[in-house]
Amino acid sequence: MMLITKRVCTVENAKRHQPYDLEARPKHDPSSSTAPYRRKVSVAKGRVEGKTKRLKDIEDALSNTLAGPSTLPSTSTPARTTPMWSSRETLRDVYLETVNQLYPYYTPKNDFEILVLSGGSYKGVASLEGITQFLEKEMKTSITVRRGTRESVLRSATKVLDTEPDITGLKPRPGDPGVFIRPLPNSEYSIRLFPGSKAASEYCLDFVLSATGKPVNSPFKFNLLAGPGPTIPVGFAPTVGIQSLERSFGVAPKDMRPGAEKFVLRDGQLCTLQRPGHKDVQFIVPMRRRPEPPKPNVDMLELPQYV
Numbered sequence: 160m161m162l163i164t165k166r167v168c169t170v171e172n173a174k175r176h177q178p179y180d181l182e183a184r185p186k187h188d189p190s191s192s193t194a195p196y197r198r199k200v201s202v203a204k205g206r207v208e209g210k211t212k213r214l215k216d217i218e219d220a221l222s223n224t225l226a227g228p229s230t231l232p233s234t235s236t237p238a239r240t241t242p243m244w245s246s247r248e249t250l251r252d253v254y255l256e257t258v259n260q261l262y263p264y265y266t267p268k269n270d271f272e273i274l275v276l277s278g279g280s281y282k283g284v285a286s287l288e289g290i291t292q293f294l295e296k297e298m299k300t301s302i303t304v305r306r307g308t309r310e311s312v313l314r315s316a317t318k319v320l321d322t323e324p325d326i327t328g329l330k331p332r333p334g335d336p337g338v339f340i341r342p343l344p345n346s347e348y349s350i351r352l353f354p355g356s357k358a359a360s361e362y363c364l365d366f367v368l369s370a371t372g373k374p375v376n377s378p379f380k381f382n383l384l385a386g387p388g389p390t391i392p393v394g395f396a397p398t399v400g401i402q403s404l405e406r407s408f409g410v411a412p413k414d415m416r417p418g419a420e421k422f423v424l425r426d427g428q429l430c431t432l433q434r435p436g437h438k439d440v441q442f443i444v445p446m447r448r449r450p451e452p453p454k455p456n457v458d459m460l461e462l463p464q465y466v
Contacts, residue, residue: 253326254274271297271316272294274319325359330365361423377420382400382432384401385431405421
């Protein structure tokens with residue numbers, strides 16, 4: 160199964176920020192290793208002029224390879240290429256969760272509808288008739304643009320949604336592995352760390368109420384600094400201030416839904432939380448181990464790991 164890596168601004172703000180089609184990266188992050196990995200799609204020469212960005216996003220998401228079933232549920236789970244770090248096994252799980260939040264009154268009939276609605280593209284009246292007419296129009300447009308058939312568009316959407324997600328920014332579900340909650344001294348709040356993209360070595364941090372575990376947006380004034388930890392080579396990266404993923408995408412605090420905010424860190428980073436009137440708090444972000452590679456038929460020379 161193909162692995163897809165993306166950064167999600169926030170599921171909760173999907174209507175405004177098209178979270179699953181983000182091409183831009185936060186400007187403060189100079190690394191290119193976390194850029195969303197997107198499959199390149201060959202488009203027919205007869206591309207419709209003046210096509211909206213929404214339709215372009217749908218077209219880009221559709222695979223060029225027309226293979227696989229066109230049903231909503233996947234009848235079998237493809238073999239995973241990475242260890243399980245989330246209860247969301249496919250992009251279908253991620254996108255369907257978003258669709259259910261945005262349009263609780265509508266149940267998608269197929270994978271194409273999940274793909275279209277996951278970006279909050281329907282802005283009409285909350286009615287079954289309105290959303291059905293909108294989806295049918297989107298289907299006709301996709302068929303025209305791709306010079307294909309309804310069946311080919313459905314198969315392409317299914318192929319996309321069958322891929323394995325490797326996403327930074329999704330809040331954890333109860334029971335997800337790799338989640339750590341640590342209370343802050345002299346505070347009613349705790350920090351929570353949960354896995355982001357493993358391919359990009361990203362971990363996320365948010366704040367939760369210690370008594371309930373409920374996530375909250377920045378609950379007090381603070382500075383969050385992140386720099387190289389003891390396992391990171393000397394000179395690898397400087398210590399920098401971290402702002403939330405939402406803020407880096409231009410979402411103002413007043414526009415964030417409660418509990419949506421999160422901060423992106425890196426495996427192995429040494430982080431410092433500075434609060435006015437309190438002693439600084441430090442922690443090291445957990446590191447996920449790489450799978451053991453097959454032993455090559457070579458003569459290995461022994462050298463010290465640290466000097």
